[in-house]
Amino acid sequence: MEGQDKTFVGDVHEAVMLAKLLPNPSGEPMKFVDISMPVQDKAGRFIGVLATHLSWQWPAEIGRTMFEPLKNSLPGLEFLVVSKDGTVLLGPKHLIGKPSEAGIAHNSQIRWSVNKWQDGKTYVVGSAESKGLDGYPGLGWTVLTRQPAEVAFAEANGLRAEILLWGGMLSIAFAVLGWFVAGVIIGPPNRIAEAATLLSEGADVDIPLVKGSIEVEKLSMVIFDTWLKA
Structure with missing residues (x-):
């Protein structure tokens, strides 16, 4: 439906029905990104929609590849990828799918803060908004880094x-x-x-x-x- 008029890229979501048809060795909920676009014939007439699901495993793997070396060099450092509506998409398992607790996730004027999270610990939190490419505006995700304040300020x-x-x-x-x-x-x-x-x-x-x-x-x-x- 979304791809009948223009190219559509949806945010990451769970697909319960599709997940039943695919192997899932990890046992974790399967997530996908939807992409659809209109298909036209040589005369420019609409003839259908090309749609696909992108498995969420690829950004998760990319995140691990990029973040793990930094986590090894900076003790206590954690990375979170937050969706446009503030839901944690990537990060510690106990936070995935839950609302982000950082007040800077969607404020472009504030790039870092020191605040207390629900686990009772105080963290130094930094944020960076994702950018689109060419004419694609992007999904509005935000990457957060957090580190316990006592570790960040130890030096x-x-x-x-x-x-x-x-x-x-x-x-x-x-x-x-x-x-x-x-x-x-x-x-x-x-x-x-x-x-x-x-x-x-x-x-x-x-x-x-x-x-x-x-x-x-x-x-x-x-x-x-x-x-x-x-």
Whole structure:
């Protein structure tokens, strides 16, 4: 019926009656993609419809061929192919045939998100919409990738912990160094001030001739001259 007017490509679906006529070693529900188109004679008159079923096994096999190498290199990574109405066509067996839980599946403006799924786990989810070819618009499928958030962010969290550790250690080191340098800088003026205080109280003290910066040496000499005159 669909192919009487133009070429028609239907979305993937189960075919209970046809599945009974075909061998099915896996025992899983058989799925097909329908294609039909009008047939015309040389004069352009409609004479019938050419229709065919494409077995869903071929995209499933292609998906496994493409996705398995990536899953081996990225732990916990899973791929889902979602139909236009949001149903999972390919992916983990317990999700196939169920509605997608990712809120980005049909929003072209959002390519990734972090959200919690029904299994209680939080995933980092990315999406890419399928494109047609030439004049064929495509079936509107979306490919989703998801990875547990703790796995996806493990390297970043490790880097953050390392930065915090080194930052804390450097802060302590600079604090100790600053305390030591401050002691070196203010030590001579403190000794001069203590001697001047004792001198003003009439105590018999030795005025230290401190070596260091010009200002400190001048201060030391002034106090020493004052002590001599006294």
